[in-house]
Amino acid sequence: RLMARSDILIWLNTRLQVTDTLKRHPEILQEDVKAPMIIAGLPRSGTSILFELLAQDPDVGVPETWEAMMPCPPPEAGSYDSDPRIARAHGLVTQWNRVAPEFATMHEMGGRIPAECGQMMCGSFISDQIDALHQTPSYSMFRAQADYVPVYQYHKKVLQILQWKNPRKRWLLKAPAHLGQLAQLLQVYPDARLVQTHRDPIKCMASATSLMGTLYSMRCEQAFNAEMMEVILMGAATAQSLETVMDQRDQGVVPQSNIADSRYQELMDYPMSCIEGVYRHFGMDLSDA
Secondary structure, three states, X not given: XXXXXXXXXXXXXXXXXXXXXXXXXXXXXXXXXXXXXXXXXXXXXXXXXXXXXXXXXXXXXXXEXXXXXXXXXXXXXXXXXXXXXXXXXXXHHHHHHHHOHHHHHOOOOOOOXXXXXXHHHHHHOOOHHHHHHOXXXXXXXXXXXXXXXXXXHHHHHHHHHHHHOOOOOEEEEEOHHHHHHHHHHHHHOOXXXXXXXXXOHHHHHHHHHHHHHHHHHHHOOOOOOHHHHHHHHHHOOOHHHHHHHHHHHHHOOOXXXXXXXXXXXXXXXXXXXXXXXXXXXXXXXXXXX
């Protein structure tokens, strides 16, 4: 109950602070979020390792956990590495490991770890991260039917706040849930550079089920509900979702110029070759640095 209360208060505070910040500084909405690179794929399909590898490019900016959780007041370049929110966020997210020690072996957490977009979307109250933390069937059904265009509009506002006083050359972003919302994402980010990760879905689902069961155990006394698990991941990891993406790509709803592919095994065996292929697809220079 303490963790759930903390989650909701943080999301409400963030939502109010984002609204207030933009009301007082409407010029933030003029910030250009140009051609963000956005990783999407099944949960546990290599999205995190690809995210952290691509983040090594010195031209890249990634939202760190602390600023995704608490983006206001807007972070400043001069105090970016010493912001007190870093320690606060670190304490909050590493609490997960103290509640369920096995989680530390499944997914790295920390105040300065690159954050998934679901973290930034929590302030919209439509986010797969809320599903991933709380075993709440009614909310899961609500989210599955929600219009994601306003969610991406909110997401963009958060990025504009984050880059206002700490500019980034280009954003690198990631969330498995994007896979089910690519058409809506492209309405808000028409020049997005999408990278779809690919791995055997059975292996992905086995790993995701283990992860979700551990997450739920932190915040729920009920036994893990496998049937609800299918509902929760319906928008991101079922055959229906994968077929939708294939249809969207075939029909040009998701143009081929907007999307590249990363195969899990290639990433594990030949990481630089995989990354070179992504850069080449988008006509980007991969410098020695």
